[in-house]
Amino acid sequence: MLHTWIINISGDIRPDKWQSLLDHIEVDRRNSIDKFRFVDDKKRSLIAGLLVKAMINELHPNKNLEVSYSKITMENPISKVSQGYILM
Numbered sequence: 001m002l003h004t005w006i007i008n009i010s011g012d013i014r015p016d017k018w019q020s021l022l023d024h025i026e027v028d029r030r031n032s033i034d035k036f037r038f039v040d041d042k043k044r045s046l047i048a049g050l051l052v053k054a055m056i057n058e059l060h061p062n063k064n065l066e067v068s069y070s071k072i073t074m075e076n077p078i079s080k081v082s083q084g085y086i087l088m
Contacts, residue, residue: 003058005051009043018046025049 013021022030029049036042 003055005054007047007051009040009047013043021046021050024053 022033025046026049029045033042033045033049036045
């Protein structure tokens with residue numbers, strides 16, 4: 001089943017609500033959010049992290065799954081496969 005999520009990020013988020021939302025995402029994403037220069041980019045990243053968690057919780061209810069992120073690099077994929085990594 002396909003779900004469409006639409007979030008309006010045009011409004012301001014109160015500082016106490018912002019902190020509350022940050023508390024629900026992983027430390028890695030929090031750190032990357034802090035690096036963004038523009039507030040709208042910070043909001044997009046925060047909402048994306050919350051949506052990923054919501055979707056995972058919808059697919060796998062009652063499981064406390066940890067989400068991890070990796071950065072895309074321009075490394076040679078053949079060397080990654082030979083080191084035992086699975087590329088997706």
